[in-house]
Amino acid sequence: MYSNPLKTNDIKTIIRNAAGINRPIAVATDEKVITNGSEKDLVDYFAIAKMTVDVSEDFDRTVEEDNVYQIMMGGYKEEYHIIVKDTEKAKIAAWWNRAIDIIPKNGGKGIGVNKVLEYYGIDKSQAMAFGDGNNDIEMFEQVGHPIAMGNASDDLKSISEQICGHVAEDGIYYFCKENNLI
Known part of the structure; x- marks a missing residue:
């Protein structure tokens, strides 16, 4: 019906930005949600949906080859500008004060x-x-x-x-x- 994934360059930039403040991220494709690490805010975020953090060896391949529709991570409002710094088509759509959701600017x-x-x-x-x-x-x-x-x-x-x-x-x-x- 409609597909609007994040741009791969933006995903890679967000991964670097998050790593710079020691934050792992989760990526959501149409088939799975996987992470490149774990920490308390991300674990608590996933627990709200009764999910567990799946740290995957397949993370880098997924970012390169699959459509990523959303990035999820632990974080606070003070970190928003750091996370999306130097991205072109990504925006934050947060709903909880300890989590950050990132989607395409022209999405939501x-x-x-x-x-x-x-x-x-x-x-x-x-x-x-x-x-x-x-x-x-x-x-x-x-x-x-x-x-x-x-x-x-x-x-x-x-x-x-x-x-x-x-x-x-x-x-x-x-x-x-x-x-x-x-």
Whole structure:
């Protein structure tokens, strides 16, 4: 439907920049998520999604040969400028104060939602999205029914149509059941 990987030169620059501040990174392809090392912030970041850090001997080959759609790493806002220094088409789309997500400058959840709506011929007014972090703001702007999770940031709640339950309490499931969506 749509593919928008990071540029290989930007990936290599980010790897060097991260190494300069002793931060390993994870890369996400369409088939796997692997890392070139491990540290506490990255382990804790992966644990949120009930994932484990997979330090791979295949890391360099993957960066060279596969499409990388996202880079994930532990880090703080003060490190953002260091991480993307000298990149051309990469941006940070962070959602947690101890993690950094890097995606293409011309990418993000808003673009992804638009591509899906366009592909299926669905009008924005008929679309719903759920989110909990500020990285969901651009996605919320692309749908007619933005629903913030109970644990969402105040910024996201302020632009949502409704607020459902907390993500850890199956908020989306119960919202959909209560509103006869499933």
